[in-house]
Structures are given as structure tokens and as C-alpha cells.
Amino acid sequence: MYGLLASMFDGLLIGCVYGLAAMGLSLVWGVMNVINLAHGVMIAFGMFGLYFLFTAYGINPYVLLLPVIIAGFVSGVVIYWVAVHRVIGRPILTSLLSTFAVNMILIGLGTTLWSTSPYNVAFSLPGITIGPYTFTGGHFAAAFSAVILALGLEAFLYYTRFGKAIRAVADNRDAAELMGISSARILMVAFGLGVALAAASGGLAATLFPFTVLSGGAYQLKSFVVTVLAGLGKPVGALVAGILLGLLEGAVTPFMAVSWIPLIEFVLFVMALVLFPKGIFGRTA
Amino acid sequence: MLKRPFFWVIVSITLAFAILPLATGDANLRESLIIVAVAIALASNVNLMIGYTGYVNFGNVIFYGLGGYIGLYLTTVRGWPLIAAAIVAGVVVSVFTLVFGMSILRLRGAYFGLATIGVLEAMRTFVSNFNPWGRASGMYVPMDAYQSLGGPMRAVWISYLLIVAVMGSSLLLSLFIKNSKFGLGLFAIREDEDAAGVLGVNATFYKAVVYSVSAFLPAVAGAIIFFKNGMIDPGGAFDLTLSIEAIVMMLLGGRGTVTGAAIGAALYEQLRGYLLTSESLSNFHLVIAGGLLLIIILFAPEGLVGGFYRLLPRARRVFE
Numbered sequence: 001m002y003g004l005l006a007s008m009f010d011g012l013l014i015g016c017v018y019g020l021a022a023m024g025l026s027l028v029w030g031v032m033n034v035i036n037l038a039h040g041v042m043i044a045f046g047m048f049g050l051y052f053l054f055t056a057y058g059i060n061p062y063v064l065l066l067p068v069i070i071a072g073f074v075s076g077v078v079i080y081w082v083a084v085h086r087v088i089g090r091p092i093l094t095s096l097l098s099t100f101a102v103n104m105i106l107i108g109l110g111t112t113l114w115s116t117s118p119y120n121v122a123f124s125l126p127g128i129t130i131g132p133y134t135f136t137g138g139h140f141a142a143a144f145s146a147v148i149l150a151l152g153l154e155a156f157l158y159y160t161r162f163g164k165a166i167r168a169v170a171d172n173r174d175a176a177e178l179m180g181i182s183s184a185r186i187l188m189v190a191f192g193l194g195v196a197l198a199a200a201s202g203g204l205a206a207t208l209f210p211f212t213v214l215s216g217g218a219y220q221l222k223s224f225v226v227t228v229l230a231g232l233g234k235p236v237g238a239l240v241a242g243i244l245l246g247l248l249e250g251a252v253t254p255f256m257a258v259s260w261i262p263l264i265e266f267v268l269f270v271m272a273l274v275l276f277p278k279g280i281f282g283r284t285a
Numbered sequence: 286m287l288k289r290p291f292f293w294v295i296v297s298i299t300l301a302f303a304i305l306p307l308a309t310g311d312a313n314l315r316e317s318l319i320i321v322a323v324a325i326a327l328a329s330n331v332n333l334m335i336g337y338t339g340y341v342n343f344g345n346v347i348f349y350g351l352g353g354y355i356g357l358y359l360t361t362v363r364g365w366p367l368i369a370a371a372i373v374a375g376v377v378v379s380v381f382t383l384v385f386g387m388s389i390l391r392l393r394g395a396y397f398g399l400a401t402i403g404v405l406e407a408m409r410t411f412v413s414n415f416n417p418w419g420r421a422s423g424m425y426v427p428m429d430a431y432q433s434l435g436g437p438m439r440a441v442w443i444s445y446l447l448i449v450a451v452m453g454s455s456l457l458l459s460l461f462i463k464n465s466k467f468g469l470g471l472f473a474i475r476e477d478e479d480a481a482g483v484l485g486v487n488a489t490f491y492k493a494v495v496y497s498v499s500a501f502l503p504a505v506a507g508a509i510i511f512f513k514n515g516m517i518d519p520g521g522a523f524d525l526t527l528s529i530e531a532i533v534m535m536l537l538g539g540r541g542t543v544t545g546a547a548i549g550a551a552l553y554e555q556l557r558g559y560l561l562t563s564e565s566l567s568n569f570h571l572v573i574a575g576g577l578l579l580i581i582i583l584f585a586p587e588g589l590v591g592g593f594y595r596l597l598p599r600a601r602r603v604f605e
């Protein structure tokens with residue numbers, strides 16, 4: 001019984017990282033109606049970014065998250081201009097394929113540069129031991145950083161002028177343009193932020209588990225599940241749904257092999273899509 | 286059908302595929318043609334979903350992989366003859382896809398695309414954990430399984446001819462659907478699903494049927510190819526890259542046309558063969574494929590055949 005609780009608590013901590021990854025996907029999807037299939041590979045690049053910074057400088061990885069986020073934002077802006085800007089407003093098929101093309105290019109580059117062997121950020125924080133269970137400090141720190149970043153994004157979207165403009169474009173792009181908002185710039189920043197969040201969550205995930213170039217795919221799948229559960233364009237909803245997913249993973253791991261988890265997630269995903277197309281926090285149509 | 290010139294083009298290409306390596310006995314030619322034939326079969330069937338209906342199916346390789354698994358299970362464990370096993374594999378995968386499609390195809394556009402990625406991951410997870418199919422290490426064909434076809438050498442040739450038949454059937458199927466009322470319904474869904482519904486096209490049913498039809502021949506091809514290769518494992522059978530390559534081939538040639546899928550597949554395989562054999566570029570072929578996909582999507586959404594039609598409008602009547 002306590003084992004289950006401990007496992008679920010650990011799941012809750014990791015769920016914060018899932019939530020952060022999903023927020024980026026949800027933001028882009030909500031603002032420009034583009035499903036970024038390069039999200040997963042940007043998570044993986046975030047992992048490698050943190051890994052290389054950490055091996056080069058050896059300072060606290062949570063401090064190194066900042067350059068990873070900035071690099072993520074810049075690459076997001078570049079990807080936006082190369083692959084996304086021209087397909088906005090075209091059929092959704094087009095943007096799915098163009099972001100997937102970016103995904104292929106980056107995965108190809110990543111495999112050429114770093115192969116598909118696992119890497120590991122060798123950093124650990126003292127854990128907390130309660131009875132027979134130990135919660136590693138890294139999990140607490142990652143969850144804490146994820147929540148801080150998520151709340152930061154939420155504050156940015158609701159309390160700054162630029163954030164309000166992003167929400168305006170998400171609501172109604174034409175109306176926003178009539179109010180004098182330059183939507184191309186807003187979309188660019190929103191995409192950059194989405195990728196920055198992906199990189200940040202990748203950086204945090206790198207401190208938790210060993211990773212490869214292809215690890216992003218699993219997080220991308222989780223992000224889809226979370227985004228669909230939470231409904232579009234609801235960043236805090238994504239964080240909460242991410243935590244729920246983490247709790248669920250924590251709850252099932254004591255009972256079955258970890259390799260079954262993607263199957264469970266997928267069943268959940270299809271059920272959410274078919275039963276709650278607006279998300280569990282969504283208004284009814 | 287018989288009056289359409291393109292019908293005879295397909296028949297003669299298929300015959301050429303069958304006769305050329307047989308007449309020369311050239312094993313290298315056979316091996317490169319079989320890859321092209323499989324690519325054409327996969328790309329044509331992806332075209333039914335993406336080109337005709339406008340629904341991205343990122344998980345199209347599932348049909349191929351699952352067909353391979355069922356075929357290998359039937360031939361090696363149950364001792365069935367190859368042709369029966371391949372056809373049963375096709376039927377099982379089609380029925381499974383139809384049932385699954387009825388529920389999942391209520392999803393529109395992008396949501397369906399996402400779901401197909403999920404299906405692929407879920408299927409790989411399932412097969413990697415499924416004991417009767419050898420879990421992560423997969424299954425092997427014992428040498429004596431080839432005896433019923435007259436030894437390994439003959440089995441390879443028979444597999445080749447069967448694959449060529451699958452390729453020809455895929456092209457004919459694409460041609461047939463394109464000129465049928467069913468095909469018109471699919472085009473209507475692609476252009477505007479709501480309007481199609483108002484005009485009496487039962488969109489969910491049509492989509493589920495085409496999803497299921499597009500599963501049959503790839504599953505048959507999978508059963509034959511993995512039998513010929515002698516082994517199957519989850520990574521090779523459910524490879525997202527192969528799914529995407531089928532899409533790239535189809536888009537390269539031109540979506541929604543029978544010719545386009547075939548030409549795109551043949552060209553892409555040539556390109557990939559070159560990239561894989563040149564040492565420094567072998568890891569790089571994903572980058573090239575991705576770059577190609579991006580360029581087509583952004584600048585030439587109609588593909589090669591689309592451009593060809595614009596140069597020679599009359600060609601549209603022959604090369605459908």
C-alpha cells in the first residue's frame with residue numbers, strides 16, 4: 001500500500017515535467033492551429049543541450065536550464081520561419097507534414113552526430129528517505145523547476161501586454177490584426193516559446209533519466225495525451241493533466257512491466273479523443 | 286476499366302517487372318526491383334488515404350508489419366502455405382482496421398493523424414511484449430519452411446513474383462477506386478467533409494472502408510517480404526520511418542494520382558539506394574528525406590506528376 005503511494009508520489013513529481021512538455025505543444029496548437037510534430041525532437045535536443053553544457057562547465061544543471069531555454073527559443077523562431085510560417089492557414093495536413101519533415105531532418109542530424117546510444121547527466125541531489133522509500137532530490141528539483149516555469153508562462157500570458165496579444169491572436173486572429181496586433185510576430189514568438197518549453201522539459205528530463213536522440217518521441221506521445229486530456233490552449237490545464245498522467249503511471253508501475261506503459265497511454269489518448277474532444281477541462285461544445 | 290489506356294500501362298509494367306529478372310536470371314536486378322515493388326505497393330496504398338481522402342495516416346507501416354507477423358506466425362508455427370497465409374494475414378489486418386477505423390475515424394483531420402502515430406507506438410509496444418510472437422527478439426523462419434516451395438532459392442523467386450503481383454494489384458486498385466463512385470465520395474470528403482456529408486456521403490463509413498482497403502495489400506506484401514527475409518522483429522516491422530518514407534514517395538510523385546505514387550516510389554528508392562551505399566551519407570538519409578519532404582510541401586505540393594500535367598494537360602487522360 002505504501003509502496004503504491006510512494007510510486008504515485010514519484011509519478012506526480014515526474015508528471016510536472018510531462019506537463020511542462022505538453023504546455024509547449026498546447027500553446028502552439030492553441031495559438032496557430034499547428035500540431036508541432038518536431039516537438040519531440042526539440043525535447044531531445046534540450047536533453048543534449050543540457051548534457052553538453054553540464055559536461056563542459058560542470059555547474060548546477062538547473063542554472064544551465066536558462067541557456068537551454070534561450071537556445072530553444074531561438075531555434076523555435078528559426079523553425080517557424082523555415083517550415084511553419086508558409087503553411088499557416090493551409091490545410092492541417094500541410095503543417096503536420098512540414099513539421100514532421102523538420103523532425104526527420106533534426107533526428108537525422110542528431111543520430112549522425114551523437115548516434116543512438118544513451119547519455120546520462122551525472123548529477124544527483126541528496127534525497128529524502130521515509131521508511132523504506134527514498135525520493136531522489138533530482139525529482140523534487142525537476143518538479144519544482146517545471147512548476148515555476150509553468151506558472152511563469154501563465155503569468156506572462158495573462159499579465160503582460162505581449163502575452164495578452166498572444167491570447168488575442170489565439171482567440172481570433174483577424175480581430176486581433178484589426179486591433180493593430182502584428183500577428184506574424186506574435187505567432188513567431190508563440191512558436192519560439194513552445195519550442196523553448198520543449199527544450200526546458202527536455203533539459204529537466206535529462207537530469208532524471210538516461211536518454212538517447214530518440215527519447216523525445218516518448219515525451220511527444222505523452223504530450224499529445226496530456227494536451228488532448230487538457231483541451232487546447234489551456235497551459236495550466238496541461239500542467240494539471242501532466243501531473244494526472246504522472247500519477248497514473250506511478251499507480252500502474254508496481255503492477256506491470258514498464259514496457260506496457262505506452263499502450264496504456266495510447267488507450268487513454270484514444271478514449272480522451274473520442275469521449276472528451278474538448279478536453280476534460282473543456283467547456284461543452 | 287479495360288478501355289482505359291492506363292490499365293494496359295499498368296499491366297505491361299507489371300509484366301516487365303516479372304519477366305526481366307526471370308529472363309536474365311539476374312539476382313541483383315531482382316533484389317533491387319523487389320524493393321521498388323514494395324515501395325510502389327506501400328506508396329499506392331498510402332495514396333488512397335492521403336491523396337484521395339485527405340487523411341494523414343502516419344501509421345501505415347502497421348499494416349505491413351502486422352501482416353508480416355501474422356504471415357510468419359501462420360507459415361512457421363502453423364505450417365500454412367505462403368499464399369494462404371499472406372491472404373489470411375491481409376484479411377485479418379483489414380478486418381481489424383475496419384473495426385478500429387469505425388471508432389477512430391470519427392476524429393477529424395489532425396486528430397486522426399495524431400491517433401495513427403499513437404496506434405503505431407501502441408502496436409509496437411504490444412508486439413514487443415507479446416510472448417507467442419517472440420517479444421522484442423521477434424521470430425525466425427526455419428530453413429525447412431522453405432521446402433514446401435521447392436527450397437530457399439525457388440522460394441525467393443516465388444516471393445518476388447508474388448510481390449510483383451501485389452504491386453500490380455495495388456496500382457489497379459488505385460485506378461479502379463479513382464474511377465468509381467466510391468472514389469468520388471472520397472474526393473468529396475477530401476475537398477470538404479461537411480459538404481460531402483450534406484450531399485449524402487456517409488463520411489465515417491467511407492473513411493473506415495478506405496482505411497481498411499488500404500490495409501489489405503500492404504499486409505499481404507508484409508507477409509511475403511518477411512517470409513522471404515526469414516525474420517521479423519518489432520523494430521523492423523513497425524518502423525515509423527518507413528511509414529513516413531511511403532508518404533514522402535507519394536508526395537514526391539504527386540498526391541491523388543496513380544502514376545505519381547508509382548513514380549515517386551521508384552525515384553525515392555533509387556535516391557535512397559544511392560545514399561545508403563555511399564558510406565558517409567548512410568546516417569544522413571533521414572536528413573535528405575526530410576529536406577525533400579519539406580521542399581515538396583512548401584514549394585511543390587502537387588509533386589512531379591502535377592508539374593507534368595501542367596506542361597502537358599493531355600497527359601492527364603492517359604496517366605491517371
